[in-house]
Amino acid sequence: MYTIRRFEESVRELFTLGLIRGSTHVYIGEEAVAAGACSALGTDDYIVSTHRGHGHCLAKGGKLYPMMAELLGKETGYCRGKGGSMHIADPSIGILGAVGIVGSGLPLAVGAALSSKTLGDGRVTIAFFGDGASNQGTFHECLNLASVLKLPLVFICENNLYAITVACNLSTSVADISDRAAGYSMPGVTVDGNDVEKVYRTAKAAVDDARAGGGPTLIEAKTYRQEGHWIGDPQVYRKKAEVEDWIKKDPVKAYGKILTDTDAFTAKELKDIRAGVDKELEKAIEKAKKDDFLSPDKVTEDVYS
Amino acid sequence: MTTYSEAIAAAIDIEMEKDPSIIVMGEDIGPQGGVFGTTRGLYDKYGCGRIIDTPISENSFVGAAVGAAMTGLRPIAEIMYIDFITLAADQIINQAAKVRYMYGGKVKVPMVIRTQGGAGKGNAGHHSQSFEVLFCHIPGLKVVMPSTPSDAAGLLMSSIADDNAVIFIEHKLLYNTEGTVSYETIPLGKADIKRTGDHITIVAVSHMVIKALEAAGKLKGQGISCEVIDPMTLSPLDTATIAGSVKKTGNLLIVHESVKAAGTGAYIAAEVENEVFDYLDGPIGILGAKFCPIPYAHPLESEVIPQTEDIIEKVKTILGRNR
Numbered sequence: 001m002y003t004i005r006r007f008e009e010s011v012r013e014l015f016t017l018g019l020i021r022g023s024t025h026v027y028i029g030e031e032a033v034a035a036g037a038c039s040a041l042g043t044d045d046y047i048v049s050t051h052r053g054h055g056h057c058l059a060k061g062g063k064l065y066p067m068m069a070e071l072l073g074k075e076t077g078y079c080r081g082k083g084g085s086m087h088i089a090d091p092s093i094g095i096l097g098a099v100g101i102v103g104s105g106l107p108l109a110v111g112a113a114l115s116s117k118t119l120g121d122g123r124v125t126i127a128f129f130g131d132g133a134s135n136q137g138t139f140h141e142c143l144n145l146a147s148v149l150k151l152p153l154v155f156i157c158e159n160n161l162y163a164i165t166v167a168c169n170l171s172t173s174v175a176d177i178s179d180r181a182a183g184y185s186m187p188g189v190t191v192d193g194n195d196v197e198k199v200y201r202t203a204k205a206a207v208d209d210a211r212a213g214g215g216p217t218l219i220e221a222k223t224y225r226q227e228g229h230w231i232g233d234p235q236v237y238r239k240k241a242e243v244e245d246w247i248k249k250d251p252v253k254a255y256g257k258i259l260t261d262t263d264a265f266t267a268k269e270l271k272d273i274r275a276g277v278d279k280e281l282e283k284a285i286e287k288a289k290k291d292d293f294l295s296p297d298k299v300t301e302d303v304y305s
Numbered sequence: 306m307t308t309y310s311e312a313i314a315a316a317i318d319i320e321m322e323k324d325p326s327i328i329v330m331g332e333d334i335g336p337q338g339g340v341f342g343t344t345r346g347l348y349d350k351y352g353c354g355r356i357i358d359t360p361i362s363e364n365s366f367v368g369a370a371v372g373a374a375m376t377g378l379r380p381i382a383e384i385m386y387i388d389f390i391t392l393a394a395d396q397i398i399n400q401a402a403k404v405r406y407m408y409g410g411k412v413k414v415p416m417v418i419r420t421q422g423g424a425g426k427g428n429a430g431h432h433s434q435s436f437e438v439l440f441c442h443i444p445g446l447k448v449v450m451p452s453t454p455s456d457a458a459g460l461l462m463s464s465i466a467d468d469n470a471v472i473f474i475e476h477k478l479l480y481n482t483e484g485t486v487s488y489e490t491i492p493l494g495k496a497d498i499k500r501t502g503d504h505i506t507i508v509a510v511s512h513m514v515i516k517a518l519e520a521a522g523k524l525k526g527q528g529i530s531c532e533v534i535d536p537m538t539l540s541p542l543d544t545a546t547i548a549g550s551v552k553k554t555g556n557l558l559i560v561h562e563s564v565k566a567a568g569t570g571a572y573i574a575a576e577v578e579n580e581v582f583d584y585l586d587g588p589i590g591i592l593g594a595k596f597c598p599i600p601y602a603h604p605l606e607s608e609v610i611p612q613t614e615d616i617i618e619k620v621k622t623i624l625g626r627n628r
Contacts, residue, residue: 111372
């Protein structure tokens, strides 16, 4: 969670400096969802991520250097600089890719789970998406399809309370998105998305059930996007006091406190771990900055196999 | 003799027997065998695990085919009418076509989207359209349109074996046509010269090949010799075969069923123009549908779609003008 937080803070800085371009969405405040959910998966299991996907990729085992190189557009990035922030993929560790269109990743996740069922490979897929995507047709089609085919799939809705600028309660017919699971004959659970252990336990139960042939589950993790939708979002649609209230419930700080309060780690151990992350991140950024862009004469490579 | 729809079912069967990673997904393709019989017998042979009747949810089952293709399967997704493909446009255009590129070549998308289009049976505006050129516009997709039973089988076998997303477009008026089928693969990206001739090259697409051959037969009696080329694969287009023919004949007519505006003919003409310009006796002719939705009533439908007589007339106009 700390790694994701620091990665995103660096992304914000590099974006402001003009080194990262385009549409870049940071995950600050939502780290407990990716960290808790991906901890319930093995390396071979699949995830499908979203436009706000850096956290999912890091939690699933994505490496800082090729991720940062991709965001900086470099040849050494995960996608050779062709994907950028919204399209990071590493199928070798089950990251089937981030998707830039809201709700568009859900069918891909259904397909990955269908492969696992057909091939009998025992893998489980997690589909990450937001509250906005739960109003797309794909969400409803995919819950139905996954349910009738009884696929090893866990739908994780990160309800960060805003679909771009529109509040969830103004755009969504239910208070709890997990209620929608009932329409598709699957379990629906709402969990505190800022509590990493609760997310983990909920995801683990759903993943285990899916792996055992029990079919899909819909988990709604209620969390909060502490930053704007995009870097530079003036955020006219919400009050500062609301943001401040949620910052008080910051998942990274909260879990750090739990770890030291319960003597899982001493304050020094935690500080050292975090210093190690900072150092590794700094090295990744410096190295990626020096890398080359893909030669423009290779721009049409990878269109076809 | 084998019909076009039987050839398709048999080609799928041949490939499924060889490769257990091939699955078929779509509406009414299971026990029903598809509304045009193109999956007949497959459910009984392969069962519901590989022949999957899906809900009527085009965007999600096509997208599921993309996800399955990325993770080890070789899916064939069937869209009953090409008109319904618009529901799956996001998954085809934004995912199937692009994931390989966006992810820096890290994934393959070995899948086929089989569908059928075209007018001629009074199915009106939502069941008769020709959308091939929409997909020729999208990098990452291949587009195939066979006109005979043997081409349908051979091209489908190659499409299934291809590691890219292939849009395979059949024509509803061709399903009952018959022919001898060899079940030998036909490479994608290669055109076929259906009839040789000297005065004009007619490039005809899908069902228009039948009409172009009919027109060529009638024109022969009037002393006009037509060469008829079926591109078979529209993307990538075999420009060399078309250009080679035009260099010989000096005249080019392109006939298709999509509307003429920004249509298949405009695409083919633009692809070959540089190569053939110096050999042309006059402008390239294009015959396509009128800029109009497909109407229901028979005389109206026939008016919108190019007919054999229209091809004959257009050939005479081109040759009359160019001579």
